[in-house]
Amino acid sequence: MSFLSLNYFLVAAEEMNITKAAQRLYITQQSLSSHIQRLEEHYGVRLFERKPALKLTVAGEYMVTFANRILFLEKQMVSQFSELSEKNIGRLTVGFSRSRSRIFMPDIWSLYHAQYPNIDVVLVDALTVQFDEMLQDGKIDLYIGVDAPEESNTCCTHLVQERLYCIMSEELLKKRLPDTWKRFLVNARSGLDLNCIRNFPFIMLPPNNRFRARVDRYFSSIGVIPHIVFETSQHEMIYTLCRQSYGVGLISQMYLYQPLKQPEEKGAFYVFPIKNNIGSSTIDLVYRFSNPMPKYIRAFLDSVEAVFQTYTDSVDSMIEKATGICAAEG
Numbered sequence: 001m002s003f004l005s006l007n008y009f010l011v012a013a014e015e016m017n018i019t020k021a022a023q024r025l026y027i028t029q030q031s032l033s034s035h036i037q038r039l040e041e042h043y044g045v046r047l048f049e050r051k052p053a054l055k056l057t058v059a060g061e062y063m064v065t066f067a068n069r070i071l072f073l074e075k076q077m078v079s080q081f082s083e084l085s086e087k088n089i090g091r092l093t094v095g096f097s098r099s100r101s102r103i104f105m106p107d108i109w110s111l112y113h114a115q116y117p118n119i120d121v122v123l124v125d126a127l128t129v130q131f132d133e134m135l136q137d138g139k140i141d142l143y144i145g146v147d148a149p150e151e152s153n154t155c156c157t158h159l160v161q162e163r164l165y166c167i168m169s170e171e172l173l174k175k176r177l178p179d180t181w182k183r184f185l186v187n188a189r190s191g192l193d194l195n196c197i198r199n200f201p202f203i204m205l206p207p208n209n210r211f212r213a214r215v216d217r218y219f220s221s222i223g224v225i226p227h228i229v230f231e232t233s234q235h236e237m238i239y240t241l242c243r244q245s246y247g248v249g250l251i252s253q254m255y256l257y258q259p260l261k262q263p264e265e266k267g268a269f270y271v272f273p274i275k276n277n278i279g280s281s282t283i284d285l286v287y288r289f290s291n292p293m294p295k296y297i298r299a300f301l302d303s304v305e306a307v308f309q310t311y312t313d314s315v316d317s318m319i320e321k322a323t324g325i326c327a328a329e330g
Contacts, residue, residue, distance in 0.1 A: 003074055005035040006067040009047065012036060013064050016054050039063070072138025076290065091120045092300055095131035095143025099235060100283075103258055104144075104307055111303040116296045135288060141297060142287035144304065146210070157285040157301075159308040164211050164278060165256060165319065166192050167239065168200075168248040170268035175245075176200055191275030195222060201229040201247035203238050214278040215250055243269060250274075253315055254283075260318040271319050283308070 008025060012032060015021040022029045040047055045059035056064065096105065101123055109121065124134065128145030135143060135154065148156055173181045176199075184196070198219070204226075205212040219226055229247050232238060235255035242249040256271060285304055287297070 002038075003071060005039050006071055008032055008035045009039055009063065010067055010071075012048075013056060013060065018054065068137045075138060075141075090118075090294075090296060091122060092297065093122045093124060093140045094300070095124045095126060095134060095140045095145065097127075097145075098125045100144065100254065101125075103254060104304075104311070107307045107310070108300075108303050111306060112300050115299050115303075119296050119300075121300075132286070135286065142285065142301065144283065144285055146281050146283060148282075148284035148286045154286055154288050157305065159283045159285055159305065160312050162252050162254055162281045162283055164215075164250055164274055164280070165253055166194070166197070166248060166250055166272045166274055167242045167256070168197075168270055168272075169243060169245040170270065171245040172200075172242075172248065173270070185270070188270075188272045190273075192272035193275045194218060195224070195276075197248055198222075198224045198226060200227075202226045203230045203232075203241050203247040203249045204228050205235075205238070205250070206231055206233050209233065210281060211250065211252060211278075218276055218278050252281075253319060254311075256319060257311060257315050260315075260321075273319075 008021075008027075011025055012018060012021040015024065018029050018032060022032045025032065036047060043059075043063075045063075046057050047060040047063055049055050049057055105123065112119075112121070124131075124140055124143075126134070128143075128148055131140065131143035131145050132149055132151070134140045136151070144159070146162075150156060170181075173184065176197075177184055188196075194215070204215070207213065207216065230241060235251055238249040238251050239255065239259050241247065260271075285301065285308075287301065290297070
């Protein structure tokens with residue numbers, strides 16, 4: 001029995017297709033079949049039924065469970081051995097969505113890599129529920145997700161509470177409210193009631209987004225169907241199109257962080273907190289209990305927390321400054 005054979009078996013069990021599994025592993029079908037056959041001979045069981053279609057036997061289902069555990073423990077063993085080496089050579093697999101990692105990973109990497117230059121970091125992009133399954137299966141070491149589920153064998157650190165904000169340009173505001181736009185600014189500074197902009201054109205996230213779902217529920221509760229002129233999952237595009245006065249956008253504060261750090265662009269642009277109770281989300285750092293925890297993993301956790309603390313300390317003042325323009329214009 002070898003760890004490689006177990007890993008190959010798990011890929012075959014995921015794909016349920018020898019050809020696709022072999023392609024994913026960059027090996028021949030014959031080589032993959034040989035690894036599975038060696039496991040079957042070693043343990044004296046059949047792992048797959050081949051006809052009429054490939055499927056796991058009862059023994060194969062047990063093998064999936066135990067193989068994941070074995071490979072996770074082997075990874076932990078390698079981690080502990082790496083602590084004995086001055087070079088600390090190893091690999092850290094992190095679940096982190098593509099959009100959030102673009103914002104935060106450069107700073108996290110800068111902090112972490114200075115301490116552990118010989119640790120390779122691999123990012124995996126998925127949804128939080130998928131990250132949780134991967135963590136349980138030992139496929140990732142930790143993840144940064146949204147509203148992560150609580151598990152008995154994991155630790156969950158709340159990094160930041162994410163709120164939704166409304167963004168719009170002064171040009172659009174003047175166009176929609178030519179006579180009352182200054183009064184609107186004064187009133188909206190402490191919180192914008194979405195009902196006040198129900199007739200504005202909206203640039204929105206897609207319906208499967210959790211924030212969008214909350215906004216939809218609010219508008220439905222007051223009998224309003226908003227005019228959505230553009231729909232995209234790309235937060236950066238929402239910001240850009242709102243800057244160009246094509247509509248008002250509803251965007252998470254996280255995606256305001258980088259734009260607001262940049263030099264001011266031409267034309268006044270406003271960021272309003274939303275007055276309506278549409279809820280918020282928590283960004284969580286999740287990892288499995290490990291005693292003792294390898295130092296290089298602990299250092300990565302510390303780097304993540306440090307970067308998010310910097311974000312928390314600065315983003316509120318940035319948004320307040322953007323909202324504060326209202327007072328000056330009023």
